[in-house]
Amino acid sequence: MEEVPGKTDRESHGVICGTKRPVLLFIFLPAMERRCVSLLIMCGIVGYIGYRKAADVLLDGLYRLEYRGYDSAGVAIRDLREIQIEKEVGKVAELDNLLKSRNFEGTQGIGHTRWATHGGVTAVNAHPHCDSQSNVALVHNGIIENYLEIKEDLEKEGVTFNTQTDTEVVAQLLAKIYQGDAVSSLIRLSGFLEGSYALVILVREIEDKIYCIRKGSPLVLGKGKKESFCASDVPALLPYTKDFIYLNDGEIAELSQDNIQIWDSSGQVLTRSSFHVDWDVSMSDKDGYPHFMLKEINEQSRVIRDSLLERLQDDSVDLSAELKWSHEDIHKWKKIHIVACGTSYYAALIAERLFENVTECDIRVDVASEYRYRKLKSGPDTLAIFVSQSGETADTLAAERKARTSGACCLAVTNVPNSTLAREVDHVLLLKAGPEVGVAATKTFTGQLCVLYLLALYLGRVCETLSKNKENRLVQELRILPFKVDSILEDHLLIRELAEKYANARNFLFLGRGNSFPVALEGALKLKEISYLHAEAYAAGEMKHGPIALLDPEVPVVVVIPRDELYDKVLSNIQEARARSAPIIAVATSGDQYIGTNAEDIMWIPVTEQEMNPFLAVIPLQLFAYYVARYRGCDIDQPRNLAKSVTVE
Ligand code: G6P
Secondary structure, eight states, X not given: OOOOTTOHHHHTTTOOOSSSOOOOOOOOOOHHHHTTOOOOBOOEXXXXXXXXXXXXXXXXXXXXXXXXXXXEEEEEEEETTEEEXXXXXXXXXXXXXHHHTTOOOOSEEEEEEEOBSSSOOOTTTSSOEEOTTOSEEEEEEEEETTHXXXXXXXXXXXXOOSSSOHHHHHHHHHHHHOSSOHHHHHHHHHHHOOEEEEEEEEETTOTTOEEEEEEBSOOEEEEETTEEEEESSGXXXXXXXXXXXEOOTTOEEEEOSSOEEEEOTTSOEEOOOOEEOOOOGGGGSOTTOSSHHHHHHHTHHHHHHHHHTTTEETTEEOOTTTOOOOHHHHHHOOEEEEEEOHHHHHHHHHHHHHHHHHOOSEEEEEEHHHHTTSOOOOSTTEEEEXXXXXXXXXXXXXXXXXXXXXXXXXXXXXXXXXXXXXXXXXXXXXXXXXXXXXXXXXXXXXXXXXXXXXXXXXXXXXXXXXXXXXXXXXXXXXXXXXXXXXXXXXXXXXXHHHHHHHTTOSEEEEEEOTXXXXXXXXXXXXXXXXXXXXXXXXXXXXXXGTGGGGOSTTSOEEEEEOSSTTHHHHHHHHHXXXXXTOXXXXXXXXXXXXXXXXXXXXXXXXXXXXXXXXXXXXXXXHHHHHHHHHHTTOOSSSOTTOOSSOOOO
């Protein structure tokens, strides 16, 4: 056997167990020649070992994880010594139908729901995958970047492959490495794999265990009485347990009926205590609504109320119970960086305006995929805030690691306690949104906005850059926002009518200024995500620099125009659009007497402080997107090509 050439970087990671590093007869070609195919996968995985019928637990978990991927699904169930694999193209319901005819009795198994942009969506490519002798079966979330290299080398050794996936390569490689001890085999396996993975594995000859290993992709373990679980995300397991352990990068877990054992990447046994989640299982059910998205839109007043709990004292914000910052800490920050992706980024853009009003720091907001590669000057004088519903978004995690290395103080604003982001940063502020299942974020946007606003007000107070009067005014308004949100939701039938009227338009332009500009961005994003219509958002003042060329009577312009200091400017922009015969749909403040003559249709929001307009203006836009998608017959909770949690770059 020869040493693998050109792999010294991985040797230094300490992933090799024992005195010898893993040796396979591999001749590696230059990596650049092979890394031409990229498989982008964000999937849901679940594993169970206990006394219940594994098929039932796995299907239930897969339904709850379907937001992560939904083009094919499969399970592997151990029945006596045999591992039975069933897979089906389509949603989990298709697999469910298939399993009804199988009636598996086994009480341990693994399951997977897949989301792929490259690599065929076929039953053969669906997970679980096994090696040629069916000695191991595994499910995978992530990307093995060097799978072509490994595959070619295994082929040279006579291994034949049935699928085009990177995951089968892992199964074949593991079977080759395996010599009777699963943990050391997994440590050796990780020495060969580049990329990201959460793997859950059945080994045929180990009849009473399930194995897990992760790097870069999330995996949570759950313990019940006489049963153990694992899954990509907490909601999958809520019906069975509320006590969880997150597996960290490089760690390996062995699940048996009675125990969960964890090792680090060098094979040291770890002691890890579990954390309790007080989410209710009904939070991850539809609760009578036709879609999770509608249910979650309707939860937003509750989210605001919960976000304020224990964070207000009279009419002041007090976050000192959660953020152990001294005055000295806070006073040394001259810069605030806020970094996020997708909807979280738009929440950050809105909050940016409040931060710049109430603090004297230099504020910079960026998308994580850009921030991570920029040459920004962060350091100990920087508070770096990472906003992520899931706490698992790969770009946000990379951006956070970069900021942390620079010496910045890192704070996570996330919905998921103990997510990777929450565990890595110095400080955490949790949203109180409960699990969000609809792929299009709604209630977590509101939750993020709320938490970021509280933080801005808190910093403003501690730094004495925010007047007492203004703080009191804004806090009082936060307290009554839930009632105002509910009053908009009560008008949903009007918005539904509007959606019907415009559901056949092909292109929309969304406009706003000041803190309404990011609201326009979010409104356009919601519409494109779930209705597949083209919707472009612009700062209203920028319209004349390009998008005005698109306008004609077929292009509705959605204008976010609450009563604020920029109202007159936006009204002028409306005139510019009307002069091109574009129909105007306005999101306007109740009592606005001028808007009626300037817009074809109006979605009303209650009067509020101008800083608070985004909380209200976003609600009609969420409902509008929702109902347009419904009229167009789209798959609202699971829109095509999207995934809720983007755990790869
Ligand atoms: C995906 C989701 C979006 C979300 C974005 C950022 O694109 O579909 O809804 O806003 O990721 O996710 P995060 O969990 O980091 O907030």
